[in-house]
Amino acid sequence: MLSQKHNDHQCPIAVEPKSGRFESLERAVVDGGGSLVSASDAAGLVWADAAKPHLLKSVLDASPKIRWVGLPFAGIEPYVPLLDTERVWTCARGVYARPVAEHAVMLGLAGLRGLATFARASRWSPPEGVNLVDGRITVFGAGGITTELVGLLRGFDCEITVVRKSPEPFAGAARTIAYSERASALPGADLVVLALALTPETRHAIDASELAVMEPHSWIVNVARGGHINAEALVKALDDNRIGGACLDVTDPEPLPEGHRLWSHPKVLITPHVGNTREMGVPLLAAHVRENVIRFSRNEPLAGVVSIQDGY
Amino acid sequence: MLSQKHNDHQCPIAVEPKSGRFESLERAVVDGGGSLVSASDAAGLVWADAAKPHLLKSVLDASPKIRWVGLPFAGIEPYVPLLDTERVWTCARGVYARPVAEHAVMLGLAGLRGLATFARASRWSPPEGVNLVDGRITVFGAGGITTELVGLLRGFDCEITVVRKSPEPFAGAARTIAYSERASALPGADLVVLALALTPETRHAIDASELAVMEPHSWIVNVARGGHINAEALVKALDDNRIGGACLDVTDPEPLPEGHRLWSHPKVLITPHVGNTREMGVPLLAAHVRENVIRFSRNEPLAGVVSIQDGY
Numbered sequence: 001m002l003s004q005k006h007n008d009h010q011c012p013i014a015v016e017p018k019s020g021r022f023e024s025l026e027r028a029v030v031d032g033g034g035s036l037v038s039a040s041d042a043a044g045l046v047w048a049d050a051a052k053p054h055l056l057k058s059v060l061d062a063s064p065k066i067r068w069v070g071l072p073f074a075g076i077e078p079y080v081p082l083l084d085t086e087r088v089w090t091c092a093r094g095v096y097a098r099p100v101a102e103h104a105v106m107l108g109l110a111g112l113r114g115l116a117t118f119a120r121a122s123r124w125s126p127p128e129g130v131n132l133v134d135g136r137i138t139v140f141g142a143g144g145i146t147t148e149l150v151g152l153l154r155g156f157d158c159e160i161t162v163v164r165k166s167p168e169p170f171a172g173a174a175r176t177i178a179y180s181e182r183a184s185a186l187p188g189a190d191l192v193v194l195a196l197a198l199t200p201e202t203r204h205a206i207d208a209s210e211l212a213v214m215e216p217h218s219w220i221v222n223v224a225r226g227g228h229i230n231a232e233a234l235v236k237a238l239d240d241n242r243i244g245g246a247c248l249d250v251t252d253p254e255p256l257p258e259g260h261r262l263w264s265h266p267k268v269l270i271t272p273h274v275g276n277t278r279e280m281g282v283p284l285l286a287a288h289v290r291e292n293v294i295r296f297s298r299n300e301p302l303a304g305v306v307s308i309q310d311g312y
Numbered sequence: 313m314l315s316q317k318h319n320d321h322q323c324p325i326a327v328e329p330k331s332g333r334f335e336s337l338e339r340a341v342v343d344g345g346g347s348l349v350s351a352s353d354a355a356g357l358v359w360a361d362a363a364k365p366h367l368l369k370s371v372l373d374a375s376p377k378i379r380w381v382g383l384p385f386a387g388i389e390p391y392v393p394l395l396d397t398e399r400v401w402t403c404a405r406g407v408y409a410r411p412v413a414e415h416a417v418m419l420g421l422a423g424l425r426g427l428a429t430f431a432r433a434s435r436w437s438p439p440e441g442v443n444l445v446d447g448r449i450t451v452f453g454a455g456g457i458t459t460e461l462v463g464l465l466r467g468f469d470c471e472i473t474v475v476r477k478s479p480e481p482f483a484g485a486a487r488t489i490a491y492s493e494r495a496s497a498l499p500g501a502d503l504v505v506l507a508l509a510l511t512p513e514t515r516h517a518i519d520a521s522e523l524a525v526m527e528p529h530s531w532i533v534n535v536a537r538g539g540h541i542n543a544e545a546l547v548k549a550l551d552d553n554r555i556g557g558a559c560l561d562v563t564d565p566e567p568l569p570e571g572h573r574l575w576s577h578p579k580v581l582i583t584p585h586v587g588n589t590r591e592m593g594v595p596l597l598a599a600h601v602r603e604n605v606i607r608f609s610r611n612e613p614l615a616g617v618v619s620i621q622d623g624y
Contacts, residue, residue, distance in 0.1 A: 098443075098445055099443055099445070102421070102425070102443060102444060102445050102468075103425060103441075105421065106418070106421035106422055106425045106427070109414070109417065109418035109421065109422075110418055110421075110422050110427060110431075113414070113415060113418045113583075113586070114583065114586060115418070115422060115427065115431065115581070115583070116431070118581070118582065118583045118584065118586075119422075119427060119428070119431035119432065119581055120431065120432060121575075121582070121584075122570065122575045122576065123567075123570045123575070124567035124568060124584045125584050126584075127584065127585075127586045127589040127590065127591075128586070128589070129415075129586050129589055129591075129592070130591075130592075131410075131411055131414060131592055132414060133410055133411070133414050133464070151467045152445070152467040152468060153467060154466045154467035155463045155464040155465060155466035155467055156414075156464060255435075255436035256436060258434065258435045263433075263434045263435070264434065269427070269430070269431055270430065270433070271425075271426065271427070271430045272430065272433075272436045272437050272438075272439065273439075274425070274426060274430075274439045274440070274441050277439040277440070277441055278439065279439075279441075279442075280441070280442075280443055
């Protein structure tokens, strides 16, 4: 039996090609109980460089024993033509959710507690700020980031509303609301967090009519995609004091051009798409690879298995 | 029996004198099941204006039935001469801990995740930032703020070290270290939070020798008193890239004068002593008063009883 074999021996894994993440990934394989071998002897292959899909085919052709290909990055579009059914393919989707959720918490707190004012002040200013603790949050999206966000906020005793495609319950949320009814999730919310996928339907999820029903003290945080917010409607709502402010880790266009009105807006904080940085990702990817090496050697289902049909 | 009597009837409570908090405190008394009466008929007195200690003595002299005096504010220094043993005196110490702890979390996250840079940028900048999740925090102080801080960070899976007078265990902390050994609590910490009382002994708790053993990426957050940090040593450590940065809600002197080097330092975020604002305090004080009215009417021990000997 396969699982028998891999319980008795260290699982032979190759890491290719050389890259900035190479050493960290090799260590992860060893930490997971794998033995590092060349690709031709490997049962599993961890592909170390997201930018080199063109090298992968020849490695696979020369390495018939490989039954698992681990792509330890989230976006695998260039690899889709290579996917096959002879091997199990995995990617690292969801692995970045935790740092992105942390960034959303940081931005939400910073906005509510007045940092857009204070961080730019050069003198003692009058007090301002609203608490998040015991407050109400509405989160758009019900994926990995939202799961992590709910977990991070466990100690904050917030009432959380999740807006998702269909209103099935979401663990840790007081209520869920269908995306089509999203405007009803906004009144009463101190903080609105966007953590959903961008599709034609969710473009401008936050437009003038949504901004109109938000609370005057409420802040909006976007860690998803710039296209979720109608930037023109946002600037108008901010100028009219219709909402408290906006913290944007993503913009439309992105990068936000110099001189754009949002850069200098006193009620806006912008971070340059750093919800997950490369440095934060390295240990998370390593943990993902380590976990999959353990599972592979035990013949257990792998994390992040790619669907050939969906292409992710 | 007293408790019997107060279970059968609404407890007579006076709120005096008129102030900005007066209505909120009257509502709190009613919410706690008390009946609002004049001081001469009251069993309990809620003193509504921290700035008017000189009025209290005559009210008490004219109101012999009063057995409980509630001072719903944290600092009661001007009231110490009035304390007596005939009545129970309470104050609102610890009531502000939760917003202050939230502010500390906000500042810590903002510092680590690069907001000192990003909030002042007017163009897309290179990524920077360090995670707090799964990181290590050292907190100076073992009072209400630290208790709340540990609670808020429940979802962050941090390893927390508490530095306190004597190293008794602290709930939720991985270890406690005696104040005299504080330098040993700093290496390895991603974040250092000051939440202790200012005494002659804790002045300059963070001085050149402490800064010298902090991590190059670590941030320090001060929500206690400005005098805890040697500001000159801090500026030098920042200029020498010895630590990641500092977020200060309190300064020395305070308010920090215009033109002070810290205002313009790229690795410093300053907030104007807004850990707890007046607006945040109002509902918290109301909840404190409500709870004490309930306890008083049931003849249960009150929250925040003042020790005449200690004067707080």
